[in-house]
Amino acid sequence: MGKLKNVGVREFRDHATSYLSGSDPIAVSKHGRVVGFYVPLQHDDDEVTAAVTKLGETVGKVLTESGLTEDELAELFDLRDRRAE
Incomplete structure (x- = not known):
């Protein structure tokens, strides 16, 4: 698994297909605060x-x-x- 990336909600939404097919965990932020994580299995x-x-x-x-x-x-x-x- 790769390094944790931090992306905004809009960025995650706009590029969800790419992120969901990747192997890197993602911290999703809204207004600079982490609101969730995507951890690929x-x-x-x-x-x-x-x-x-x-x-x-x-x-x-x-x-x-x-x-x-x-x-x-x-x-x-x-x-x-x-x-x-």
Whole structure:
């Protein structure tokens, strides 16, 4: 996997086909703040399945140990600017 690129929302939208077919991870920014990531996956279904399973187990462990709900955990990763709401 290549170096993380940082592109604006419009740039990502306008060149999505190119970015989605590439192998580099992308940080997508809006007004200078990262609002999301695109991380391309290798097409090894076994590896992807194992990674998703491990992620699920890890999230479950975090929820159990912290006492957080899924919604509370999701809020910790919500980078949206709430001032606009």
